Amino acid sequence: MTAALLSAEGLSFGWPGRPLFRHWSHAFGPGLTWVQGGNGSGKTTLLKLLAGALTPAAGTLRCRGIAAHEAPLDYRRQLFWSGAEPIAFGHLKPAEYFDFIAGLYPTLQPQALPGWVEALGLTPFLGRRIDQLSTGSGRKLGLCVALAVGTPVLLLDEPLAALDLRSARVVSQALAALADDGSRCCIVTSHEPLGSAEARAQRLDLDALLADGGYSR
Amino acid sequence: MLAALGWVLALGLALALGLALMGWTRRRAARPARLIATKTRPDAIAAVRPRHWSHALLWLPLRRRAGRGSALLLLLGGAAMPALAASPWADPAVQGPGLAVLALLSLPLVALLRQRLRQMHSPWQAAGAALPLAARQLERAGAAVALLPLLLALPVLAVTLAGVGARALPALLYGLVLIASSLIQALASNDEAPATRAMRWLLCAALLCATAWESVPA
Numbered sequence: 001m002t003a004a005l006l007s008a009e010g011l012s013f014g015w016p017g018r019p020l021f022r023h024w025s026h027a028f029g030p031g032l033t034w035v036q037g038g039n040g041s042g043k044t045t046l047l048k049l050l051a052g053a054l055t056p057a058a059g060t061l062r063c064r065g066i067a068a069h070e071a072p073l074d075y076r077r078q079l080f081w082s083g084a085e086p087i088a089f090g091h092l093k094p095a096e097y098f099d100f101i102a103g104l105y106p107t108l109q110p111q112a113l114p115g116w117v118e119a120l121g122l123t124p125f126l127g128r129r130i131d132q133l134s135t136g137s138g139r140k141l142g143l144c145v146a147l148a149v150g151t152p153v154l155l156l157d158e159p160l161a162a163l164d165l166r167s168a169r170v171v172s173q174a175l176a177a178l179a180d181d182g183s184r185c186c187i188v189t190s191h192e193p194l195g196s197a198e199a200r201a202q203r204l205d206l207d208a209l210l211a212d213g214g215y216s217r
Numbered sequence: 218m219l220a221a222l223g224w225v226l227a228l229g230l231a232l233a234l235g236l237a238l239m240g241w242t243r244r245r246a247a248r249p250a251r252l253i254a255t256k257t258r259p260d261a262i263a264a265v266r267p268r269h270w271s272h273a274l275l276w277l278p279l280r281r282r283a284g285r286g287s288a289l290l291l292l293l294g295g296a297a298m299p300a301l302a303a304s305p306w307a308d309p310a311v312q313g314p315g316l317a318v319l320a321l322l323s324l325p326l327v328a329l330l331r332q333r334l335r336q337m338h339s340p341w342q343a344a345g346a347a348l349p350l351a352a353r354q355l356e357r358a359g360a361a362v363a364l365l366p367l368l369l370a371l372p373v374l375a376v377t378l379a380g381v382g383a384r385a386l387p388a389l390l391y392g393l394v395l396i397a398s399s400l401i402q403a404l405a406s407n408d409e410a411p412a413t414r415a416m417r418w419l420l421c422a423a424l425l426c427a428t429a430w431e432s433v434p435a
Contacts, residue, residue, distance in 0.1 A: 048347070051347040052346065052347055053346040053347035054346075072351075073349045073350075073351060074349075076347060076348060076349040077349040081347040083347075087344075088340050088341055088343070088344030088345075089273065089274075089341065089344070090283075091277060091278050091281045091282070091283040092273055092277065095265070096272075096273060096277060097273070098265045099265055099266055099267065099268040099272070099273070100268060100270060100272070100273035100274075102265050102266065102267040102268070103267040103268045103269055103270055103272075103273075104270060104348055104349050104350060105349070106267070108265070108267075110264075110265035110266075113265055
């Protein structure tokens with residue numbers, strides 16, 4: 001039995017008029033976890049809760065023993081969330097964004113970045129500001145950072161959406177490598193097949209957990 | 218008379234500089250966005266170096282479109298506030314009004330800068346909720362930036378008040394009220410009730426005007 005890197009204990013959260021999680025507990029171990037569910041099932045909400053971007057009504061989130069409510073900054077330093085939305089810091093150029101993230105995450109591996117930038121075909125766009133990038137290029141930029149950031153936990157929301165075939169293959173291979181990594185935990189939501197990573201991923205089906213309009217376990 | 222002319226000249230120069238900078242920034246912003254990168258530099262990311270978040274969320278936006286309004290206000294305020302702080306040198310007749318105008322300009326300037334910086338930061342605060350970056354840090358940094366024009370004016374004001382032989386106690390009171398009221402303005406919550414805000418403004422304005430007039434020798 002491997003120790004959990006990230007755990008939710010008695011998590012409760014809901015949107016107005018729509019309870020989602022009721023005293024929900026789950027432990028995420030090393031490797032790849034694929035969160036599945038239909039549209040609106042709460043996959044993105046779950047990732048945002050785990051990332052610390054949303055505050056649960058009740059319950060405790062712990063990452064490597066650090067409780068989110070006790071030391072929020074230390075907790076968030078343990079994980080990196082790459083959302084499906086465009087990167088908000090549109091005024092920055094990619095290199096400036098990397099510098100910014102490197103300042104926040106001491107674990108970032110700068111030497112890994114050029115490789116991911118090249119593999120995802122971002123090199124021609126390095127001179128542009130983030131708000132001048134296309135949706136796909138913006139996603140690739142977020143993924144480059146996510147794959148190089150080196151945090152123990154990665155939270156990737158629809159990482160394959162809006163990517164070209166070549167880049168999707170690169171990301172699938174990266175996910176497969178993360179699935180075999182015994183020291184890191186990667187939680188992914190995706191409607192797309194995960195390719196080579198699929199067979200190695202543990203699945204968490206939110207639709208199967210649904211009971212009385214909310215998830216509880 | 219000569220001092221008054223010098224002061225008017227300095228004020229005029231400061232205004233002209235501010236207007237020229239405003240025009241230059243507008244012309245620069247009106248250029249079409251460069252969508253095609255002329256030169257790609259893969260080496261640009263080879264030298265990633267950790268930078269403090271204030272570089273990305275404060276310094277760079279002020280130099281770019283995201284914080285253009287705030288930067289212009291900072292420039293104008295940074296020019297006007299020290300000029301007004303030096304105004305008592307010009308003519309004994311304008312010493313009291315000069316100090317009062319400085320104080321009365323300080324409050325709306327800090328309020329406006331604070332509001333603009335909050336507007337600039339609000340989307341980043343939401344996005345930064347998942348980053349190891351406390352929203353309080355951004356708030357404090359915004360407050361510090363909003364106080365910059367006043368911080369520039371304070372040394373000038375201290376030298377001026379000493380130079381014109383201002384009355385010590387009222388001048389000290391004036392300075393303290395000016396700093397305190399601007400500080401409260403910079404740190405005031407966005408959700409403050411309008412009535413409370415209006416009351417605070419009136420009280421500060423009355424105190425500042427009274428101490429300004431009392432500071433200068435009759």
